[in-house]
Amino acid sequence: MPFIQNTEADRAEMLKAIGVGSIEDLFKDIPANLRLKMSDPGMLKLPKGKGELEVTRHIQELLAKTKNAGDYAYFRGGGIYNHFVSTLIDHIALYDGSFITAYTPYQPECSQGTLTFIYEFQSSITALTGLEVANASMYDGASALAEAMMMGKHVSEDRHRKENRNTFVLAGAVNPEYMQVCKTYADVAGIKIAQVAPGADGRVDGNALAKALTRKVFAVAVQSPNYLGVIEDVEAVVAAAKENEILVVQAVGEALSLALLQSPAESGVDVCVGEGQSLGNHQFLGGPAFGFFASKKEWLRKMPGRIVSETKDKDGRRAFALALATREQHIRREKATSNICTNQSLCALRALIHLAAWGKQGFVELAEHSVAKTQYAIQKLTSVPGVKLAHTGAPVFNEFVIQAAPGLEKKLLKKKVAGGLPLDKYGKGRRGQYLVAITEVTTKADIDRYAEALAEAMKGKPVAV
Amino acid sequence: MTVLANPAEKLLFEVSKPGRRCLRLPELDVPKVDVKVALRGAKLRAKPANLPEVGELDLVRHFKNLAQKNFSVDRNFYPLGSCTMKYNPKINVTLLSLPGFTKAHPHLPEADLQGHIELMVTLESWLSEISGLPAVTLQPAAGAQGEMTGLMVIKAYFESKGEGKTRTKVIIPDSAHGTNPATAALAGFVPLTLKSTADGSVDLAALKAAIGPDTAAMMITNPSTLGILEPNMVEIARLLHAAGAQLYMDGANMNAIQGMVRPGDYGVDVMHFNLHKTYSVPHGAGGPGAGPIAVASHLEPYLPTPRPVRNADGSYSLDSKRPDSIGKVRSFFGNYGALVMAYIYMSQLGREGVRRNGENAVLNANYLRAKLRGVYHIQNDKACAHEVVFTDKTQHEQYHISALDIAKRMIDYGIHPMTIYFPQPNVVGGHGAMMVEPTETESKETLDFFVEVMKQIAQECKDNPEIIRTAPHTTPVSRVDEKTATTNPQLYCPMCIA
Numbered sequence: 001m002p003f004i005q006n007t008e009a010d011r012a013e014m015l016k017a018i019g020v021g022s023i024e025d026l027f028k029d030i031p032a033n034l035r036l037k038m039s040d041p042g043m044l045k046l047p048k049g050k051g052e053l054e055v056t057r058h059i060q061e062l063l064a065k066t067k068n069a070g071d072y073a074y075f076r077g078g079g080i081y082n083h084f085v086s087t088l089i090d091h092i093a094l095y096d097g098s099f100i101t102a103y104t105p106y107q108p109e110c111s112q113g114t115l116t117f118i119y120e121f122q123s124s125i126t127a128l129t130g131l132e133v134a135n136a137s138m139y140d141g142a143s144a145l146a147e148a149m150m151m152g153k154h155v156s157e158d159r160h161r162k163e164n165r166n167t168f169v170l171a172g173a174v175n176p177e178y179m180q181v182c183k184t185y186a187d188v189a190g191i192k193i194a195q196v197a198p199g200a201d202g203r204v205d206g207n208a209l210a211k212a213l214t215r216k217v218f219a220v221a222v223q224s225p226n227y228l229g230v231i232e233d234v235e236a237v238v239a240a241a242k243e244n245e246i247l248v249v250q251a252v253g254e255a256l257s258l259a260l261l262q263s264p265a266e267s268g269v270d271v272c273v274g275e276g277q278s279l280g281n282h283q284f285l286g287g288p289a290f291g292f293f294a295s296k297k298e299w300l301r302k303m304p305g306r307i308v309s310e311t312k313d314k315d316g317r318r319a320f321a322l323a324l325a326t327r328e329q330h331i332r333r334e335k336a337t338s339n340i341c342t343n344q345s346l347c348a349l350r351a352l353i354h355l356a357a358w359g360k361q362g363f364v365e366l367a368e369h370s371v372a373k374t375q376y377a378i379q380k381l382t383s384v385p386g387v388k389l390a391h392t393g394a395p396v397f398n399e400f401v402i403q404a405a406p407g408l409e410k411k412l413l414k415k416k417v418a419g420g421l422p423l424d425k426y427g428k429g430r431r432g433q434y435l436v437a438i439t440e441v442t443t444k445a446d447i448d449r450y451a452e453a454l455a456e457a458m459k460g461k462p463v464a465v
Numbered sequence: 466m467t468v469l470a471n472p473a474e475k476l477l478f479e480v481s482k483p484g485r486r487c488l489r490l491p492e493l494d495v496p497k498v499d500v501k502v503a504l505r506g507a508k509l510r511a512k513p514a515n516l517p518e519v520g521e522l523d524l525v526r527h528f529k530n531l532a533q534k535n536f537s538v539d540r541n542f543y544p545l546g547s548c549t550m551k552y553n554p555k556i557n558v559t560l561l562s563l564p565g566f567t568k569a570h571p572h573l574p575e576a577d578l579q580g581h582i583e584l585m586v587t588l589e590s591w592l593s594e595i596s597g598l599p600a601v602t603l604q605p606a607a608g609a610q611g612e613m614t615g616l617m618v619i620k621a622y623f624e625s626k627g628e629g630k631t632r633t634k635v636i637i638p639d640s641a642h643g644t645n646p647a648t649a650a651l652a653g654f655v656p657l658t659l660k661s662t663a664d665g666s667v668d669l670a671a672l673k674a675a676i677g678p679d680t681a682a683m684m685i686t687n688p689s690t691l692g693i694l695e696p697n698m699v700e701i702a703r704l705l706h707a708a709g710a711q712l713y714m715d716g717a718n719m720n721a722i723q724g725m726v727r728p729g730d731y732g733v734d735v736m737h738f739n740l741h742k743t744y745s746v747p748h749g750a751g752g753p754g755a756g757p758i759a760v761a762s763h764l765e766p767y768l769p770t771p772r773p774v775r776n777a778d779g780s781y782s783l784d785s786k787r788p789d790s791i792g793k794v795r796s797f798f799g800n801y802g803a804l805v806m807a808y809i810y811m812s813q814l815g816r817e818g819v820r821r822n823g824e825n826a827v828l829n830a831n832y833l834r835a836k837l838r839g840v841y842h843i844q845n846d847k848a849c850a851h852e853v854v855f856t857d858k859t860q861h862e863q864y865h866i867s868a869l870d871i872a873k874r875m876i877d878y879g880i881h882p883m884t885i886y887f888p889q890p891n892v893v894g895g896h897g898a899m900m901v902e903p904t905e906t907e908s909k910e911t912l913d914f915f916v917e918v919m920k921q922i923a924q925e926c927k928d929n930p931e932i933i934r935t936a937p938h939t940t941p942v943s944r945v946d947e948k949t950a951t952t953n954p955q956l957y958c959p960m961c962i963a
Contacts (some may be wrong), residue, residue, distance in 0.1 A: 002813050003552055003745075004825050005908035013826075014832040014909065023824045026831055026848045029694035038820055044724055045594050049815025052556050058812065062845040063565030065580035067573065067677035070564050076572045079796060083568070086488055088524065094558045097539030098532030101553050103748040106545075107887065109937045110876045112536030114750040117528075120477055121962040133956055135750065139606035150651070184769075184792035188617055188653040196713045210850035231507040233675050260500060262508035272535070275796075284805075285581055286571035286797025300954070306751065309950035313942040314935075323950040329609070329647035330886060334656045339647035342741065342756075344800075346749030349582035353528065356477050357487040359518040368500055369490055375503050376495035392821040395507040413574065426859040444494040 002049060018087065022032065027323075053118040056074045062141070072418035073278075073446035075377075077399050077437025078136055078143070079175050079253050084441050085375035087294040089280045089353045093346055096333065100346055104306070108239060108321040109313075115320035118308040121352040128355075129292035130259040130265025130270045135305035137348040138340065141275025142181035144291030145221060145251050147304045147338055148273045149182055151295075152189060152219025152247040154302050159245060165218040167192045169246075173226040175253050176426060197427075202230035202391030209239065220246040224258050227426070227433065229399030230391055234267035246270065255279050255292070255351075256439075257397045259367035264294070271295045279367050280354025288345035290351065301327060302340030307412050326394050366440050373447070380451040381436065386458045390433050397436045404454065405461035415453040416445075471836035473530040477517040478960040480527075487521040493592035534941050535750075536881040542911050546884035546900025547642065547853045549720045557745070560642055566805055567682065571797040573780055582781035585773040588808045589757075592946065595819065596716075596736055596759035597727025602768045603757045604799040608717055609644040611737030612684070612754030614769060616652035617791045618735060618760060619711045620683050621767040625789065632681035632710070636665060640892045641690055645684045645715060652680060661892055664845045668700055676708045682734075686715040688722065689887045692900065702732025708824060711764075718812040719743045720904070721827050723821030723852035734761045744807035755803040767791050768788035773798075776889065786958065795930035826851040829912060833901055838914040840923045844893045851904070854888065856896035862928045866933050868897030871922055873944060875937035878918040 006014070011023070020026060027035065035282070036043045064149035069082040098113060105111030105118075118136045125134035138144040149168045156165045168191050170179055178253060179195075186193050196212050197207035213220060220241050224232035234250055241248045250264045252274030253287060264272035277289030295303055297325060301324065330338040359365060374396065380390050381402055390401035402420060414421040420434030438447075472480050494755065503508065519527070536543065543550035560566075569581060589601040605611040616635065623632045635649040638659045638926045649656040659675055662668045667685065676683075683705055687695045695701070714736035720743045722728075728736050738745045741754030743849050748754070760768065770790045771783035798804075814822065827850055834853040838846065842858035857868040872882035885898040903912060925933055 001556065001821060002818060003906050004641035004821060005906070006825055007510075011828065015829055016583050018828075018831045018835045020848070022829075026827050027725055027927050028848065029696040030722070031699060032472065032700075034730045035863070036725060036727070036820070037819075038724075044817060044819065046591055046814075046816040047812070049818045050812050052813075055556065055809055056560065057814045059560050059563070059809065062580035062584055063563060065583065066565055066569065068535075068565055068575075069570045070568045070570035070742075071577075074570070076570055080571055082570065086489065088521070090562060092525070092528045092532075094562065095555075096529075098535045098537050099750045100558070100747040101538035101550075102535050102750045103543075103548055103550060104751045106884075107536075107872065107876065107882050108947065109873065109940040110536040110541075110881060110943055111534075112941055113531035113533070113701040115751075116476070116531050116534070117807070120958070121480060123957040124516060125474075126957040127516055127961040139753075139800075140796050143606070143610070143794070149948070155729050170865065173838055175796075177793065180793040181795060181895060184617065184794055185651075188620055188792070189651070192654060198767055230949065231504065233508070235508065258503065258510075258514065260509055263510050263514070267508070268511060276496070281623055282567035282802070283570050284566055284800075284802035285569040285578070286801060287795070288800040288802050307954070307956060310955040311946045311950040314944045314946065315942075317942055319942040319945045321945045321947045321950040323947075325953045329643040331643065332647075334646035334650040336643065336647040336650075339609045339613060339644050339651050340607070341609045341644050342748075342752040342754045343574075343587055344606075344749075344753045345751030346747075347753060349629050349750065352477075355518055356514075356517045357521075357522055359486040360481075360483075360513050360516045361514055361518070362486050362490075365490055369493055371500055372493055372498045373495050375498050384577075393506075395504045397504070397507075400562045408575070426597065440490060448494070450822070 020028040022163045032136050040217055060105045072416050073462045075436045075450060076418055078093060078421050078435055079177055079275060080283050081254060081439055082440050082441055083278050083282055085282055086357050088357050089276055089350050091348050091425060092353055104461050105322060107213065108319060115308050117349050117352055119310060120319050121348045122308060124355045125292050125294050129271055129294040130263040132297040133300050134292060134294040134308050135303055137344045138293050138305055139285060139344060140289060140291045140293030141253060141273065142178040144273035144293050146182045146185040148249045148271050149219060150185065151302050151304060155247055155299060156218035163215060165216055167194050167217045168378060169194050169196060169212050169217050169220040171196045171220055171222040172207055172232060173198045173202065173228045174223045174251065175227045177253055178251060194429050202228040203232055203394050204237060204321055206236060211241055213244055213246055215244050217246050219249055221249040221251055223251040223253060224327060225254055225397040226438060228391060228401050229396040231261060231395045234269060238268040250275060254398060259363050270299060274352050279351035281350050286346055288347055290347035301316050305343060319431065369440045370438055373442050374398050377436065377438050377447045380447050381454060384451055384455045384458055386461055387454060400440065402434050402436060404432055405432060405458060411457040412453050417450050417453045419450060471528045474611035476958050477519055477527060478958040480519060480523060481517040483518055485518045485520045485523055508914040515963055542656055542907060542915060543881040544901045545881060546902040547717060549902060549904055551741050551745055551904040552906040553745050553747040554810060558666050559804055560809055561805055566802065579781050579835060582773045582783065584808055586775050586781060591811055592738055592757055592759055592927045595723055598759035599762050600765035600768060601757055601759045604769045604795050605756040605758060605803050606795050606800050607752060607754045608737055608756040609628045609648060609738040610794055611758045612644060612648040612701025613652055614711050614794050614870040615735040615737055615758045616648060616654065618764050618767040620652060621791050622764055623681060627886050631679060631784050634679050635681055637682040638685065639914055640689050640888050641666060641684065642717065643689055665689055665693045665892060666695055667697060669697055669700060672704060676704060676710065680708055682711040684715060684716060687859040688718045691845060691854050692848050692849040693754050694846060698731040706732065710833055716746050717742060721823055725823050735764060737929050740803060740807040745810040746803045746806045753800045755800045769794050809834045828904040829905060829907060832912055833903055837919055840920055852900055852902035854893060856893050857899065858896040860926045861896065864930050866926045866930055868899045874922050876934045877939045880915060880918060912929045
């Protein structure tokens with residue numbers, strides 16, 4: 001029997017030891033009329049079990065009905081990116097059972113492997129963000145931002161006791177997946193979300209932001225690079241939030257950007273959250289990857305999620321352990337900072353391996369290649385008649401929006417080009433716009449093919465003005 | 466003798482040396498650009514992030530060394546109660562590594578995702594069949610997020626009926642896992658703690674007294690965290706429904722009753738599954754998991770979007786046009802990779818396997834209960850479900866040895882400790898709980914070994930208590946000072962910001 005080692009003889013012996021006649025006798029607290037009769041094929045309608053050979057065939061058949069980023073010249077991002085993932089990562093995190101078949105390191109003496117990698121992961125996030133406290137991971141970038149919102153509310157309840165601040169501002173072009181998740185969390189928490197639309201250059205409109213940041217606002221979030229690929233002036237947001245003591249959260253959708261851009265700590269934000277998929281995690285249709293969450297030290301005790309600290313064993317040797325559990329649900333119950341329990345630890349391990357395997361210089365080179373290829377792609381695509389950049393005057397990292405014509409997607413797919421993501425649904429006035437993503441995997445040949453297919457598809461279309 | 470430091474014992478940041486690296490990029494095939502020029506107008510970081518620089522062999526050795534410092538299901542019996550640490554079949558990760566999954570991008574057109582949507586629709590149908598509830602969402606990333614989604618759905622339902630403002634309370638038994646009250650608070654409800662009876666089940670009289678017009682729902686864990694099947698589920702559901710409230714079932718312990726009873730048949734309105742427990746998604750040193758919820762038909766309109774659906778012509782699509790939906794709780798489709806592993810596992814189990822798993826999980830737990838009865842105190846010595854809760858009563862009263870000490874000593878015998886941090890003492894007679902969940906995948910020989918170890922530890926409590934109090938003795942570190950970790954936290958390696 002698959003995965004079960006008890007034989008009939010074992011079972012008989014065990015039942016005897018227990019002192020019951022049958023296994024069903026152990027389920028007497030379930031009313032007899034509700035117990036499923038396996039003899040009735042109408043009950044528990046599940047297929048017959050498959051062996052390894054059969055299930056492998058079945059999965060291959062399912063996958064034959066799909067296409068993936070590898071089947072195209074691929075230009076889609078929007079939160080999940082087609083990056084290279086080293087084989088080192090799968091060998092350590094996936095095929096070696098030591099990490100993947102362990103659980104939360106509640107017993108530090110037999111979990112130093114997990115605790116050490118979490119500590120090293122936290123250190124890596126601190127290296128990238130400059131912020132002193134990073135937790136052991138959140139579900140994804142979107143829920144990490146929602147948790148930052150909840151934390152901002154709690155911080156404000158302490159800092160501005162009598163003010164009852166209740167508004168969370170999303171400044172500029174934030175990933176719609178993040179906005180939707182924040183809205184779901186905000187709805188039940190009674191938090192009001194206010195959005196400040198991006199200006200013509202794709203960045204936060206400074207005047208609109210200044211107006212929005214009243215003393216009703218407990219926190220403001222800005223995504224940089226934002227959903228349109230544009231690099232925001234995060235420092236300016238921090239400055240605008242200062243007067244009214246508003247907590248500033250930076251969201252990062254493309255973690256590779258941290259290699260080159262001013263670090264969140266340098267910009268002066270209180271909290272930085274983001275999606276870690278770009279760091280050694282496969283795409284998997286959007287998950288599992290992980291959310292990262294880093295904060296200034298002063299908000300440590302308001303932070304969600306697990307945190308690992310260095311400490312010592314009773315013989316004075318270095319050891320690691322879970323810390324500050326009094327913030328967490330298993331101790332603090334309804335007064336916990338969050339309800340998160342199971343997180344995305346293994347994905348954080350993948351990020352650590354990725355960052356260490358590329359290393360200080362390699363990680364910068366990854367980003368530099370993306371920038372160079374992005375610049376080439378901008379030049380190539382905008383040289384197609386009728387195609388131009390949708391936002392000019394502000395810098396981009398590895399994503400940008402082109403203004404072309406509506407309805408190009410299918411024509412490009414036919415040419416084996418998964419061109420930029422159509423933005424029609426993202427907001428008004430975005431018909432014919434496409435969000436184009438570039439990574440180190442993108443080749444010059446891919447870009448040339450995209451430009452060629454785009455030129456072909458644009459023939460006869462009105463020229464954008 | 467001088468203690469010699471093995472570099473493999475150091476942190477990556479400590480062995481870092483400029484110029485070392487594992488990976489390199491292909492030669493740039495487009496014109497090189499000056500980043501300062503290309504990103505003109507953007508503020509750049511003053512210096513590169515201080516990531517470690519290591520060679521490939523040292524990197525591999527570092528992690529293999531860490532691997533040896535971990536107990537895991539692949540190497541150790543891991544009876545961590547409430548976590549269902551069953552064997553994770555290797556085929557799961559092998560198939561998950563196919564490019565069809567690893568390079569599946571969420572923004573591909575629907576036509577390219579047909580096999581994935583089909584997989585999700587099928588998995589939903591299986592969970593629906595097992596739960597006895599007609600509609601399922603796979604979006605929640607973990608059990609706690611499933612709980613939150615479930616309560617959000619309940620809230621939306623009451624709001625649609627105009628009762629959103631009045632139904633503010635969620636009743637939660639005192640034996641519940643801490644996520645339940647934390648979730649209720651996060652979802653904007655007031656949690657109301659319900660004291661359990663002496664045998665750990667729901668006190669019906671207390672429940673009747675607690676239910677009122679302000680009750681939105683009760684969250685019940687069945688089997689309970691004491692490993693006991695709740696005998697009055699039908700009556701509990703009836704009482705709640707009579708008052709217009711909803712019954713939420715925490716499915717953390719679903720491994721015990723899968724294929725034996727469908728929660729929907731009890732009258733449960735919403736439940737969550739922990740696919741990393743019941744359906745063998747590896748626990749990943751803390752995650753990722755997946756926490757789908759199943760709901761009764763009156764709650765379906767409120768489930769998160771997009772919903773994967775099968776069309777009349779046999780094609781599949783993603784439906785986002787659900788005006789009453791609570792929205793999204795996680796980006797894209799949740800932890801899809803975890804869902805794939807659960808799907809592969811359940812494909813192998815099939816109908817018979819689902820039932821068999823539950824039966825053997827319960828058999829194994831009861832076998833341990835029978836064999837260790839009298840050695841360790843059991844607060845509720847009746848047939849248990851998939852886990853058995855012992856306490857440290859005997860050892861504590863006679864030798865001042867706590868559940869924690871016993872847990873630490875188990876490590877010396879190569880067994881991962883059981884759960885000792887909950888249920889809280891107030892629900893196990895004021896003693897330290899030792900919650901043992903063997904799961905169905907362990908052999909009788911392993912269970913017998915465990916029994917012998919636990920007997921020997923009980924004997925040691927009498928003969929050599931010091932060896933217990935100072936345990937473990939065989940691990941890379943001795944007992945860890947967890948207090949200092951909290952009072953004086955050191956949360957990053959100083960070299961990372963050097």
